[in-house]
Amino acid sequence: MKRLVILGGGTAGTIMANKLRPRLDEDEWQMTLVDENSIHYYQPGFLFIPFGIYTKREVVKPRRRFIPRGVQFILSPVEEIKAQENKVVLGSGEVLPYDVLIIATGSQIHPEETEGMLEAGWHENIFDFYTLEGALALHQRLQRWEGGRLVIHINEMPIKCPVAPLEFAFLVDWWLGERGLRKKTELFYVTPLDGAFTKPVASRLLGDTLAQRGIQLIPEFNVARVDGEKNKLISWDDREVEYDLLVTIPTNMGAEVIARSGL
Ligand SMILES: Cc1cc2nc3c(=O)[nH]c(=O)nc-3n(C[C@H](O)[C@H](O)[C@H](O)COP(=O)(O)OP(=O)(O)OC[C@H]3O[C@@H](n4cnc5c(N)ncnc54)[C@H](O)[C@@H]3O)c2cc1C
Known part of the structure:
Protein backbone atom coordinates (compact mmCIF):
# COMPACT_ATOMS: atom_id res chain seq x y z
CA MET A 1 0.00 0.00 0.00
CA GLY A 106 -0.48 27.99 4.23
CA SER A 107 0.82 31.34 5.46
CA GLN A 108 0.00 33.39 8.52
CA ILE A 109 0.41 37.00 9.61
CA HIS A 110 3.35 37.99 11.82
CA PRO A 111 2.79 41.47 13.31
CA GLU A 112 5.71 40.87 15.68
CA GLU A 113 8.04 41.17 12.66
CA THR A 114 7.46 44.95 12.61
CA GLU A 115 8.93 47.00 15.43
CA GLY A 116 6.23 48.52 17.60
CA MET A 117 3.26 46.93 15.87
CA LEU A 118 2.30 44.86 18.91
CA GLU A 119 3.55 47.31 21.52
CA ALA A 120 0.78 49.91 21.86
CA GLY A 121 -2.63 49.96 20.26
CA TRP A 122 -2.84 46.41 18.90
CA HIS A 123 -6.56 45.63 18.63
CA GLU A 124 -7.28 49.06 20.15
CA ASN A 125 -6.56 51.31 17.17
CA ILE A 126 -4.37 48.92 15.14
CA PHE A 127 -6.16 45.96 13.54
CA ASP A 128 -5.67 43.24 10.98
CA PHE A 129 -8.50 41.52 9.13
CA TYR A 130 -6.43 38.52 8.00
CA THR A 131 -7.39 36.58 11.15
CA LEU A 132 -10.84 35.90 12.54
CA GLU A 133 -9.89 37.57 15.85
CA GLY A 134 -8.63 40.66 14.01
CA ALA A 135 -11.70 40.93 11.79
CA LEU A 136 -14.08 40.55 14.77
CA ALA A 137 -12.16 43.12 16.83
CA LEU A 138 -12.17 45.57 13.91
CA HIS A 139 -15.93 45.11 13.54
CA GLN A 140 -16.35 46.18 17.18
CA ARG A 141 -14.06 49.19 16.68
CA LEU A 142 -15.84 50.36 13.53
CA GLN A 143 -19.14 50.42 15.43
CA ARG A 144 -17.64 53.25 17.54
CA TRP A 145 -15.94 55.11 14.65
CA GLU A 146 -16.89 58.78 14.46
CA GLY A 147 -14.32 59.98 11.93
CA GLY A 148 -10.63 60.80 11.64
CA ARG A 149 -7.66 59.39 9.72
CA LEU A 150 -8.22 55.80 8.70
CA VAL A 151 -5.09 54.25 7.20
CA ILE A 152 -5.09 50.98 5.26
CA HIS A 153 -1.57 49.64 5.20
CA ILE A 154 0.35 46.82 3.54
CA ASN A 155 3.46 46.06 5.52
CA GLU A 156 5.41 44.16 2.89
CA MET A 157 4.89 41.87 -0.08
CA PRO A 158 4.15 39.10 -0.80
CA ILE A 159 0.84 38.66 0.98
CA LYS A 160 -1.92 36.15 0.38
CA CYS A 161 -4.73 37.68 -1.64
CA PRO A 162 -2.97 40.94 -2.62
CA VAL A 163 -6.29 42.38 -3.77
CA ALA A 164 -7.93 42.06 -0.31
CA PRO A 165 -6.54 45.39 1.03
CA LEU A 166 -7.93 47.21 -2.02
CA GLU A 167 -11.28 45.46 -1.58
CA PHE A 168 -11.19 46.60 2.04
CA ALA A 169 -10.50 50.20 0.95
CA PHE A 170 -13.49 50.25 -1.41
CA LEU A 171 -15.73 48.51 1.13
CA VAL A 172 -14.84 50.91 3.94
CA ASP A 173 -15.42 53.87 1.59
CA TRP A 174 -18.92 52.52 0.86
CA TRP A 175 -19.60 51.60 4.51
CA LEU A 176 -18.63 55.07 5.77
CA GLY A 177 -20.85 56.66 3.12
CA GLU A 178 -23.82 54.57 4.24
CA ARG A 179 -23.37 55.85 7.79
CA GLY A 180 -22.81 59.49 6.93
CA LEU A 181 -19.21 59.23 8.13
CA ARG A 182 -17.34 59.48 4.83
CA LYS A 183 -16.92 63.27 4.92
CA LYS A 184 -15.62 62.99 8.49
CA THR A 185 -13.04 60.37 7.51
CA GLU A 186 -9.79 60.79 5.60
CA LEU A 187 -8.84 57.53 3.91
CA PHE A 188 -5.24 56.61 3.07
CA TYR A 189 -3.85 53.58 1.24
CA VAL A 190 -0.23 53.01 2.22
CA THR A 191 1.74 50.43 0.26
CA PRO A 192 5.35 49.39 -0.37
CA LEU A 193 4.45 48.98 -4.07
CA ASP A 194 4.98 51.81 -6.57
CA GLY A 195 1.24 51.92 -7.27
CA ALA A 196 -2.10 50.57 -6.11
CA PHE A 197 -1.45 47.00 -7.26
CA THR A 198 1.19 44.58 -8.45
CA LYS A 199 0.35 44.52 -12.19
CA PRO A 200 0.83 47.77 -14.21
CA VAL A 201 -2.54 47.95 -16.02
CA ALA A 202 -4.54 46.97 -12.93
CA SER A 203 -2.38 49.28 -10.85
CA ARG A 204 -3.23 52.27 -13.05
CA LEU A 205 -6.97 51.51 -13.16
CA LEU A 206 -7.21 50.79 -9.44
CA GLY A 207 -5.08 53.84 -8.65
CA ASP A 208 -7.56 55.96 -10.65
CA THR A 209 -10.47 54.37 -8.77
CA LEU A 210 -8.85 55.14 -5.41
CA ALA A 211 -8.36 58.76 -6.52
CA GLN A 212 -11.99 59.06 -7.75
CA ARG A 213 -13.14 57.95 -4.32
CA GLY A 214 -10.88 60.36 -2.49
CA ILE A 215 -8.68 57.62 -1.06
CA GLN A 216 -5.13 58.98 -0.92
CA LEU A 217 -2.50 56.59 -2.23
CA ILE A 218 0.88 56.66 -0.49
CA PRO A 219 3.17 54.39 -2.56
CA GLU A 220 6.72 53.11 -1.94
CA PHE A 221 6.25 53.30 1.80
CA ASN A 222 8.44 50.66 3.44
CA VAL A 223 7.60 50.75 7.09
CA ALA A 224 10.47 50.64 9.59
CA ARG A 225 8.36 50.86 12.72
CA VAL A 226 5.02 51.70 14.22
CA ASP A 227 4.91 54.34 16.93
CA GLY A 228 1.81 53.28 18.80
CA GLU A 229 2.16 56.08 21.37
CA LYS A 230 2.09 58.83 18.73
CA ASN A 231 -0.09 56.85 16.27
CA LYS A 232 2.37 57.02 13.40
CA LEU A 233 3.82 54.74 10.75
CA ILE A 234 7.47 55.57 10.12
CA SER A 235 9.27 54.45 6.96
CA TRP A 236 12.93 53.56 6.47
CA ASP A 237 13.37 56.88 4.61
CA ASP A 238 11.88 58.76 7.60
CA ARG A 239 8.48 59.58 6.14
CA GLU A 240 5.59 59.51 8.59
CA VAL A 241 1.90 58.69 8.23
CA GLU A 242 -0.37 59.51 11.15
CA TYR A 243 -3.46 57.47 11.89
CA ASP A 244 -6.41 57.37 14.23
CA LEU A 245 -7.25 53.89 13.04
CA LEU A 246 -4.68 51.65 11.35
CA VAL A 247 -5.88 48.63 9.39
CA THR A 248 -2.72 46.76 8.54
CA ILE A 249 -1.75 43.66 6.61
CA PRO A 250 1.22 42.49 8.67
CA THR A 251 4.10 40.48 7.21
CA ASN A 252 2.90 37.12 5.86
CA MET A 253 5.09 34.07 6.47
CA GLY A 254 4.89 30.37 5.78
CA ALA A 255 4.27 27.84 8.55
CA GLU A 256 7.08 27.55 11.08
CA VAL A 257 7.31 23.77 10.62
CA ILE A 258 8.81 24.30 7.16
CA ALA A 259 11.70 26.40 8.48
CA ARG A 260 12.09 24.09 11.48
CA SER A 261 12.49 21.19 9.07
CA GLY A 262 15.16 23.00 7.06
CA LEU A 263 13.08 22.97 3.87
C1 LIG B 1 -8.95 38.48 4.13
C2 LIG B 1 -8.63 37.46 3.08
C3 LIG B 1 -9.31 37.48 1.88
C4 LIG B 1 -9.02 36.54 0.90
N1 LIG B 1 -9.73 36.57 -0.27
C5 LIG B 1 -9.48 35.64 -1.22
C6 LIG B 1 -10.23 35.60 -2.43
O1 LIG B 1 -11.15 36.40 -2.64
N2 LIG B 1 -9.91 34.65 -3.35
C7 LIG B 1 -8.90 33.75 -3.14
O2 LIG B 1 -8.64 32.90 -4.00
N3 LIG B 1 -8.18 33.77 -2.00
C8 LIG B 1 -8.45 34.67 -1.05
N4 LIG B 1 -7.73 34.67 0.11
C9 LIG B 1 -6.58 33.77 0.24
C10 LIG B 1 -6.99 32.36 0.61
O3 LIG B 1 -7.78 32.33 1.78
C11 LIG B 1 -5.70 31.58 0.82
O4 LIG B 1 -4.92 31.69 -0.34
C12 LIG B 1 -5.97 30.13 1.11
O5 LIG B 1 -6.66 29.98 2.32
C13 LIG B 1 -4.65 29.40 1.16
O6 LIG B 1 -4.94 28.05 1.36
P1 LIG B 1 -3.89 27.10 2.04
O7 LIG B 1 -4.55 25.76 2.12
O8 LIG B 1 -2.58 27.23 1.35
O9 LIG B 1 -3.68 27.69 3.51
P2 LIG B 1 -4.74 27.75 4.69
O10 LIG B 1 -6.12 27.79 4.14
O11 LIG B 1 -4.28 28.86 5.57
O12 LIG B 1 -4.57 26.36 5.44
C14 LIG B 1 -3.37 25.98 6.06
C15 LIG B 1 -3.70 24.91 7.07
O13 LIG B 1 -2.48 24.36 7.56
C16 LIG B 1 -2.64 24.12 8.95
N5 LIG B 1 -1.30 24.11 9.56
C17 LIG B 1 -0.33 25.06 9.46
N6 LIG B 1 0.76 24.68 10.15
C18 LIG B 1 0.49 23.47 10.69
C19 LIG B 1 1.22 22.57 11.51
N7 LIG B 1 2.48 22.81 11.92
N8 LIG B 1 0.62 21.42 11.90
C20 LIG B 1 -0.65 21.12 11.49
N9 LIG B 1 -1.39 21.94 10.72
C21 LIG B 1 -0.83 23.10 10.32
C22 LIG B 1 -3.51 25.26 9.45
O14 LIG B 1 -4.19 24.90 10.65
C23 LIG B 1 -4.47 25.45 8.27
O15 LIG B 1 -5.67 24.74 8.44
C24 LIG B 1 -8.02 35.57 1.13
C25 LIG B 1 -7.34 35.54 2.35
C26 LIG B 1 -7.64 36.47 3.32
C27 LIG B 1 -6.91 36.41 4.64
Whole structure:
Protein backbone atom coordinates (compact mmCIF):
# COMPACT_ATOMS: atom_id res chain seq x y z
CA MET A 1 0.00 0.00 0.00
CA LYS A 2 1.38 3.41 -0.97
CA ARG A 3 0.90 6.34 1.40
CA LEU A 4 -0.07 9.88 0.43
CA VAL A 5 0.09 12.37 3.29
CA ILE A 6 -1.32 15.90 3.10
CA LEU A 7 -0.17 18.42 5.71
CA GLY A 8 -2.73 21.15 6.27
CA GLY A 9 -6.47 20.92 5.73
CA GLY A 10 -7.10 24.50 4.63
CA THR A 11 -8.24 25.43 1.13
CA ALA A 12 -5.34 23.74 -0.67
CA GLY A 13 -5.16 20.56 1.42
CA THR A 14 -8.93 20.07 1.31
CA ILE A 15 -9.05 20.52 -2.47
CA MET A 16 -6.18 18.06 -2.96
CA ALA A 17 -7.90 15.46 -0.76
CA ASN A 18 -11.20 15.85 -2.63
CA LYS A 19 -9.64 15.82 -6.10
CA LEU A 20 -7.21 12.96 -5.49
CA ARG A 21 -9.31 10.49 -3.50
CA PRO A 22 -11.60 9.56 -6.43
CA ARG A 23 -8.58 9.32 -8.77
CA LEU A 24 -6.39 7.07 -6.60
CA ASP A 25 -7.31 3.41 -6.23
CA GLU A 26 -8.23 2.77 -2.57
CA ASP A 27 -6.59 -0.67 -2.73
CA GLU A 28 -3.33 0.97 -3.78
CA TRP A 29 -3.25 4.33 -1.99
CA GLN A 30 -3.85 5.13 1.65
CA MET A 31 -4.55 8.86 2.12
CA THR A 32 -4.03 10.82 5.34
CA LEU A 33 -4.64 14.50 6.04
CA VAL A 34 -3.14 16.19 9.11
CA ASP A 35 -4.20 19.52 10.59
CA GLU A 36 -3.76 20.96 14.06
CA ASN A 37 -7.13 22.67 14.05
CA SER A 38 -10.56 21.01 13.95
CA ILE A 39 -12.06 24.19 12.48
CA HIS A 40 -11.94 25.21 8.83
CA TYR A 41 -11.77 28.99 8.42
CA TYR A 42 -13.14 30.49 5.22
CA GLN A 43 -10.55 33.27 5.06
CA PRO A 44 -12.00 35.27 2.12
CA GLY A 45 -15.03 35.83 4.37
CA PHE A 46 -12.88 37.65 6.95
CA LEU A 47 -12.95 40.67 4.61
CA PHE A 48 -16.70 41.11 5.16
CA ILE A 49 -16.78 40.70 8.95
CA PRO A 50 -15.65 44.25 9.84
CA PHE A 51 -18.69 45.61 7.97
CA GLY A 52 -21.18 43.16 9.48
CA ILE A 53 -21.85 41.57 6.07
CA TYR A 54 -20.62 38.22 7.40
CA THR A 55 -20.58 36.98 10.97
CA LYS A 56 -18.37 34.36 12.58
CA ARG A 57 -20.96 31.69 11.73
CA GLU A 58 -20.41 32.11 8.00
CA VAL A 59 -16.65 31.57 8.11
CA VAL A 60 -16.19 28.84 10.72
CA LYS A 61 -17.05 25.22 9.82
CA PRO A 62 -16.05 21.83 11.22
CA ARG A 63 -13.07 20.65 9.17
CA ARG A 64 -14.24 17.03 9.03
CA ARG A 65 -17.24 18.07 6.93
CA PHE A 66 -14.94 18.78 3.96
CA ILE A 67 -12.74 15.69 4.20
CA PRO A 68 -13.94 12.98 1.83
CA ARG A 69 -14.64 9.39 2.75
CA GLY A 70 -11.54 7.26 2.40
CA VAL A 71 -9.18 9.94 3.75
CA GLN A 72 -7.96 9.46 7.31
CA PHE A 73 -7.97 12.72 9.29
CA ILE A 74 -5.43 13.21 12.07
CA LEU A 75 -6.00 16.19 14.35
CA SER A 76 -2.47 17.08 15.42
CA PRO A 77 0.28 19.65 14.98
CA VAL A 78 3.07 18.64 12.61
CA GLU A 79 6.34 18.93 14.48
CA GLU A 80 8.87 18.14 11.75
CA ILE A 81 9.14 16.99 8.16
CA LYS A 82 12.06 14.60 7.69
CA ALA A 83 12.29 14.88 3.93
CA GLN A 84 15.44 12.72 3.65
CA GLU A 85 13.64 9.85 5.39
CA ASN A 86 10.16 10.35 3.87
CA LYS A 87 8.66 10.80 7.33
CA VAL A 88 6.57 13.32 9.19
CA VAL A 89 6.78 13.64 12.97
CA LEU A 90 3.57 14.71 14.72
CA GLY A 91 3.28 16.68 17.96
CA SER A 92 2.63 13.48 19.90
CA GLY A 93 5.87 11.99 18.59
CA GLU A 94 3.96 9.64 16.28
CA VAL A 95 5.80 9.14 12.98
CA LEU A 96 3.94 9.05 9.65
CA PRO A 97 5.89 7.53 6.77
CA TYR A 98 4.90 8.62 3.26
CA ASP A 99 5.56 7.85 -0.38
CA VAL A 100 4.18 11.20 -1.52
CA LEU A 101 3.87 14.28 0.69
CA ILE A 102 1.80 17.37 -0.07
CA ILE A 103 2.63 20.39 2.09
CA ALA A 104 -0.33 22.76 2.31
CA THR A 105 0.33 24.53 5.59
CA GLY A 106 -0.48 27.99 4.23
CA SER A 107 0.82 31.34 5.46
CA GLN A 108 0.00 33.39 8.52
CA ILE A 109 0.41 37.00 9.61
CA HIS A 110 3.35 37.99 11.82
CA PRO A 111 2.79 41.47 13.31
CA GLU A 112 5.71 40.87 15.68
CA GLU A 113 8.04 41.17 12.66
CA THR A 114 7.46 44.95 12.61
CA GLU A 115 8.93 47.00 15.43
CA GLY A 116 6.23 48.52 17.60
CA MET A 117 3.26 46.93 15.87
CA LEU A 118 2.30 44.86 18.91
CA GLU A 119 3.55 47.31 21.52
CA ALA A 120 0.78 49.91 21.86
CA GLY A 121 -2.63 49.96 20.26
CA TRP A 122 -2.84 46.41 18.90
CA HIS A 123 -6.56 45.63 18.63
CA GLU A 124 -7.28 49.06 20.15
CA ASN A 125 -6.56 51.31 17.17
CA ILE A 126 -4.37 48.92 15.14
CA PHE A 127 -6.16 45.96 13.54
CA ASP A 128 -5.67 43.24 10.98
CA PHE A 129 -8.50 41.52 9.13
CA TYR A 130 -6.43 38.52 8.00
CA THR A 131 -7.39 36.58 11.15
CA LEU A 132 -10.84 35.90 12.54
CA GLU A 133 -9.89 37.57 15.85
CA GLY A 134 -8.63 40.66 14.01
CA ALA A 135 -11.70 40.93 11.79
CA LEU A 136 -14.08 40.55 14.77
CA ALA A 137 -12.16 43.12 16.83
CA LEU A 138 -12.17 45.57 13.91
CA HIS A 139 -15.93 45.11 13.54
CA GLN A 140 -16.35 46.18 17.18
CA ARG A 141 -14.06 49.19 16.68
CA LEU A 142 -15.84 50.36 13.53
CA GLN A 143 -19.14 50.42 15.43
CA ARG A 144 -17.64 53.25 17.54
CA TRP A 145 -15.94 55.11 14.65
CA GLU A 146 -16.89 58.78 14.46
CA GLY A 147 -14.32 59.98 11.93
CA GLY A 148 -10.63 60.80 11.64
CA ARG A 149 -7.66 59.39 9.72
CA LEU A 150 -8.22 55.80 8.70
CA VAL A 151 -5.09 54.25 7.20
CA ILE A 152 -5.09 50.98 5.26
CA HIS A 153 -1.57 49.64 5.20
CA ILE A 154 0.35 46.82 3.54
CA ASN A 155 3.46 46.06 5.52
CA GLU A 156 5.41 44.16 2.89
CA MET A 157 4.89 41.87 -0.08
CA PRO A 158 4.15 39.10 -0.80
CA ILE A 159 0.84 38.66 0.98
CA LYS A 160 -1.92 36.15 0.38
CA CYS A 161 -4.73 37.68 -1.64
CA PRO A 162 -2.97 40.94 -2.62
CA VAL A 163 -6.29 42.38 -3.77
CA ALA A 164 -7.93 42.06 -0.31
CA PRO A 165 -6.54 45.39 1.03
CA LEU A 166 -7.93 47.21 -2.02
CA GLU A 167 -11.28 45.46 -1.58
CA PHE A 168 -11.19 46.60 2.04
CA ALA A 169 -10.50 50.20 0.95
CA PHE A 170 -13.49 50.25 -1.41
CA LEU A 171 -15.73 48.51 1.13
CA VAL A 172 -14.84 50.91 3.94
CA ASP A 173 -15.42 53.87 1.59
CA TRP A 174 -18.92 52.52 0.86
CA TRP A 175 -19.60 51.60 4.51
CA LEU A 176 -18.63 55.07 5.77
CA GLY A 177 -20.85 56.66 3.12
CA GLU A 178 -23.82 54.57 4.24
CA ARG A 179 -23.37 55.85 7.79
CA GLY A 180 -22.81 59.49 6.93
CA LEU A 181 -19.21 59.23 8.13
CA ARG A 182 -17.34 59.48 4.83
CA LYS A 183 -16.92 63.27 4.92
CA LYS A 184 -15.62 62.99 8.49
CA THR A 185 -13.04 60.37 7.51
CA GLU A 186 -9.79 60.79 5.60
CA LEU A 187 -8.84 57.53 3.91
CA PHE A 188 -5.24 56.61 3.07
CA TYR A 189 -3.85 53.58 1.24
CA VAL A 190 -0.23 53.01 2.22
CA THR A 191 1.74 50.43 0.26
CA PRO A 192 5.35 49.39 -0.37
CA LEU A 193 4.45 48.98 -4.07
CA ASP A 194 4.98 51.81 -6.57
CA GLY A 195 1.24 51.92 -7.27
CA ALA A 196 -2.10 50.57 -6.11
CA PHE A 197 -1.45 47.00 -7.26
CA THR A 198 1.19 44.58 -8.45
CA LYS A 199 0.35 44.52 -12.19
CA PRO A 200 0.83 47.77 -14.21
CA VAL A 201 -2.54 47.95 -16.02
CA ALA A 202 -4.54 46.97 -12.93
CA SER A 203 -2.38 49.28 -10.85
CA ARG A 204 -3.23 52.27 -13.05
CA LEU A 205 -6.97 51.51 -13.16
CA LEU A 206 -7.21 50.79 -9.44
CA GLY A 207 -5.08 53.84 -8.65
CA ASP A 208 -7.56 55.96 -10.65
CA THR A 209 -10.47 54.37 -8.77
CA LEU A 210 -8.85 55.14 -5.41
CA ALA A 211 -8.36 58.76 -6.52
CA GLN A 212 -11.99 59.06 -7.75
CA ARG A 213 -13.14 57.95 -4.32
CA GLY A 214 -10.88 60.36 -2.49
CA ILE A 215 -8.68 57.62 -1.06
CA GLN A 216 -5.13 58.98 -0.92
CA LEU A 217 -2.50 56.59 -2.23
CA ILE A 218 0.88 56.66 -0.49
CA PRO A 219 3.17 54.39 -2.56
CA GLU A 220 6.72 53.11 -1.94
CA PHE A 221 6.25 53.30 1.80
CA ASN A 222 8.44 50.66 3.44
CA VAL A 223 7.60 50.75 7.09
CA ALA A 224 10.47 50.64 9.59
CA ARG A 225 8.36 50.86 12.72
CA VAL A 226 5.02 51.70 14.22
CA ASP A 227 4.91 54.34 16.93
CA GLY A 228 1.81 53.28 18.80
CA GLU A 229 2.16 56.08 21.37
CA LYS A 230 2.09 58.83 18.73
CA ASN A 231 -0.09 56.85 16.27
CA LYS A 232 2.37 57.02 13.40
CA LEU A 233 3.82 54.74 10.75
CA ILE A 234 7.47 55.57 10.12
CA SER A 235 9.27 54.45 6.96
CA TRP A 236 12.93 53.56 6.47
CA ASP A 237 13.37 56.88 4.61
CA ASP A 238 11.88 58.76 7.60
CA ARG A 239 8.48 59.58 6.14
CA GLU A 240 5.59 59.51 8.59
CA VAL A 241 1.90 58.69 8.23
CA GLU A 242 -0.37 59.51 11.15
CA TYR A 243 -3.46 57.47 11.89
CA ASP A 244 -6.41 57.37 14.23
CA LEU A 245 -7.25 53.89 13.04
CA LEU A 246 -4.68 51.65 11.35
CA VAL A 247 -5.88 48.63 9.39
CA THR A 248 -2.72 46.76 8.54
CA ILE A 249 -1.75 43.66 6.61
CA PRO A 250 1.22 42.49 8.67
CA THR A 251 4.10 40.48 7.21
CA ASN A 252 2.90 37.12 5.86
CA MET A 253 5.09 34.07 6.47
CA GLY A 254 4.89 30.37 5.78
CA ALA A 255 4.27 27.84 8.55
CA GLU A 256 7.08 27.55 11.08
CA VAL A 257 7.31 23.77 10.62
CA ILE A 258 8.81 24.30 7.16
CA ALA A 259 11.70 26.40 8.48
CA ARG A 260 12.09 24.09 11.48
CA SER A 261 12.49 21.19 9.07
CA GLY A 262 15.16 23.00 7.06
CA LEU A 263 13.08 22.97 3.87
C1 LIG B 1 -8.95 38.48 4.13
C2 LIG B 1 -8.63 37.46 3.08
C3 LIG B 1 -9.31 37.48 1.88
C4 LIG B 1 -9.02 36.54 0.90
N1 LIG B 1 -9.73 36.57 -0.27
C5 LIG B 1 -9.48 35.64 -1.22
C6 LIG B 1 -10.23 35.60 -2.43
O1 LIG B 1 -11.15 36.40 -2.64
N2 LIG B 1 -9.91 34.65 -3.35
C7 LIG B 1 -8.90 33.75 -3.14
O2 LIG B 1 -8.64 32.90 -4.00
N3 LIG B 1 -8.18 33.77 -2.00
C8 LIG B 1 -8.45 34.67 -1.05
N4 LIG B 1 -7.73 34.67 0.11
C9 LIG B 1 -6.58 33.77 0.24
C10 LIG B 1 -6.99 32.36 0.61
O3 LIG B 1 -7.78 32.33 1.78
C11 LIG B 1 -5.70 31.58 0.82
O4 LIG B 1 -4.92 31.69 -0.34
C12 LIG B 1 -5.97 30.13 1.11
O5 LIG B 1 -6.66 29.98 2.32
C13 LIG B 1 -4.65 29.40 1.16
O6 LIG B 1 -4.94 28.05 1.36
P1 LIG B 1 -3.89 27.10 2.04
O7 LIG B 1 -4.55 25.76 2.12
O8 LIG B 1 -2.58 27.23 1.35
O9 LIG B 1 -3.68 27.69 3.51
P2 LIG B 1 -4.74 27.75 4.69
O10 LIG B 1 -6.12 27.79 4.14
O11 LIG B 1 -4.28 28.86 5.57
O12 LIG B 1 -4.57 26.36 5.44
C14 LIG B 1 -3.37 25.98 6.06
C15 LIG B 1 -3.70 24.91 7.07
O13 LIG B 1 -2.48 24.36 7.56
C16 LIG B 1 -2.64 24.12 8.95
N5 LIG B 1 -1.30 24.11 9.56
C17 LIG B 1 -0.33 25.06 9.46
N6 LIG B 1 0.76 24.68 10.15
C18 LIG B 1 0.49 23.47 10.69
C19 LIG B 1 1.22 22.57 11.51
N7 LIG B 1 2.48 22.81 11.92
N8 LIG B 1 0.62 21.42 11.90
C20 LIG B 1 -0.65 21.12 11.49
N9 LIG B 1 -1.39 21.94 10.72
C21 LIG B 1 -0.83 23.10 10.32
C22 LIG B 1 -3.51 25.26 9.45
O14 LIG B 1 -4.19 24.90 10.65
C23 LIG B 1 -4.47 25.45 8.27
O15 LIG B 1 -5.67 24.74 8.44
C24 LIG B 1 -8.02 35.57 1.13
C25 LIG B 1 -7.34 35.54 2.35
C26 LIG B 1 -7.64 36.47 3.32
C27 LIG B 1 -6.91 36.41 4.64
